[in-house]
Amino acid sequence: MKLKHIPNALSLTRLFLCIPLAILSPFSTIYIVLFVLAGITDTLDGKLARRIKNGASELGAILDSVADVCMVGVIIFAIMPKMEIWGWLWVTFICVLALKVIASTGIGFLKFKEVISLHTISLKTLFTGFFFYPLLYYFIGAGLFMNIFSTVLIACALLVVTEEILIIATLKKPARNIKSIFDVREVNREAGLSVNT
Numbered sequence: 001m002k003l004k005h006i007p008n009a010l011s012l013t014r015l016f017l018c019i020p021l022a023i024l025s026p027f028s029t030i031y032i033v034l035f036v037l038a039g040i041t042d043t044l045d046g047k048l049a050r051r052i053k054n055g056a057s058e059l060g061a062i063l064d065s066v067a068d069v070c071m072v073g074v075i076i077f078a079i080m081p082k083m084e085i086w087g088w089l090w091v092t093f094i095c096v097l098a099l100k101v102i103a104s105t106g107i108g109f110l111k112f113k114e115v116i117s118l119h120t121i122s123l124k125t126l127f128t129g130f131f132f133y134p135l136l137y138y139f140i141g142a143g144l145f146m147n148i149f150s151t152v153l154i155a156c157a158l159l160v161v162t163e164e165i166l167i168i169a170t171l172k173k174p175a176r177n178i179k180s181i182f183d184v185r186e187v188n189r190e191a192g193l194s195v196n197t
Contacts, residue, residue, distance in 0.1 A: 007049035011063035014041040018070040026079045065117035079134045084142035089150040096157040104164035
């Protein structure tokens, strides 16, 4: 296998790991091992894509986004129902996920005629929190701390979705790797230059 294909292979591995993670009973030792392995692939794919010559690609960005969405789906629909947390938190997580898909992805499709999934710093931070969410539960169990952590994750998710909507609404062309709302002006300026040249 060529080095440039390793990041995509890692994203595909995470995608395929979502299958047993969606089927197996959460919180067994094998489940946690597979879950951690999926998290490692998530950490490595982007880093390697940036470091390996020709490692970053449009396909890789799409695979990474799809694998991330599948992992969040596993957490919300396979793991969270087995957790002893306040019931409204689970419903709220589903609503925020639906808002992200409908609002940010929907606006991107209407505006650019393609599905746009951003890779902002805030989104990556949120995914990190989602990744550690079941692991914290596995090690410390239910309780006030987990409910507070859940509430913080929901608040962060709402901020991330709001930022994505604002970014997509103000971009002149798709820019999946934009880092934050503060980079929109620069990306739009570059888009204007590339159109004029």
